[in-house]
Amino acid sequence: MSIILQIETATTSCSVALAKEGLVIAQKQINERNIHAEVITLFIEELVHAAGLTYADVDAVAVSCGPGSYTGLRIGVSTAKGLCYALDKPLIAIETLEAMAYGAMPLAAAYNKADILLCPMIDARRMEVYTALFDMQGNRVKATAAEIIDENSLATELQNNPILFFGDGADKCEAVLGANNNAIFSPSFQNNAAHLSQLALKKFNDKAFEDVAYFEPYYLKDFIAGKKAL
Template sequence: MSCILNIETATPVCSVAVSSNGKIVFERENTEGPSHASLLGVFVADAMAEVRALGLTLDSVSVSCGPGSYTGLRIGVSEAKGLCYGLGIPMIAIKTPLVLTQKVIETEELEANTLLCPMIDARRMEVYAALYDKELKVVRDIAADIVESDSYAEYLSNSKVLFFGNGADKCDDCITDSNARFVKGMYPSARYMVRLSEEAYAAKQFVDSAYFEPFYLKDFVATTPKKNIF
């Protein structure tokens, strides 16, 4: 039995979702941002009111921890820390590329042997990217990449790769391999944190809310060849 508040603010989209035993019982999302400073507190207050109205007790807060926007992550993680400290409950941190990938798994029809490559925009042709299979197993962990025409060639030579996220939106003219596929307009959302946070809660994969820091884009250093940051 678990009731988890999920917070996603790593991109200009602000979203909150409450899950009870894996089922979403409350959700708010705004795609017109960035407006996290004015909206997140309201969304969380409404979420907590719904938790009380349903007779539930919040067991944990899960936050999307980047890489992503410095301001968005700071607001989201600060809110999560405050809630966890005030309520005396554990905090879960979910990497933003995993949230993006979970959304693709739940919403897109995927061909066999397709690799999934979430991309978080940084600047110019720089992105944070990772590669997963359809079971969310890590093929290549999160790295800071400068995208060029031959980027990800070692993966594209053996399988189809689906690129998505706000970083991928600027790369389709650069990556032209016949095995490359792109999904436009894909952004992370709190509702797609639910499965990930439920699994983390069951496994007691918590972070120290007093000292945890998200992964900020301000620390971005891209190299060629790729440089892992995790």
């Protein structure tokens, strides 16, 4: 009976969940920019205590590994690696967009469209987003990429399938894609550590673990620090 501690910090959402055999038994979340470093370890401690567990009861740590916010990913992955070192537990990495797709499946199912596709989007500033495309079985239809969205984006896919757009990058894309009848937007979606559960359980059962010493987040793009105004 596996118990996996799951961490999601790739966006403005800072979320922690505990899952037993893929079912969430406890979770904490806050959606606020630049607060991850302040609350992540507190959330984990509170969650383990509230579930009536000790850290020794945790069998693995899973982390949403990107793409996403450079700072958020560093905090989440560093926290996960620190726990794995201290507890001698395996590290599981879950791509953020794939976890988002699994989290959005109940939203997509409500539209009752058998051919609907899932398009998670993470804000990468201006009109650029980190995105991919999945079907309702979790199969990847379009590879993860950083893309600049315009009125011609996903034109072929939108011609053939309804697509559910969600995530903090989808809001800014509705203005250019929303006129298409096959484009559906879900403004209520938020990244959550609970979305990692099924993917983390599969990797745990397959023993698909990361090298704790050398694992790094999946940034997709190089980090460019902005200059402060004088």
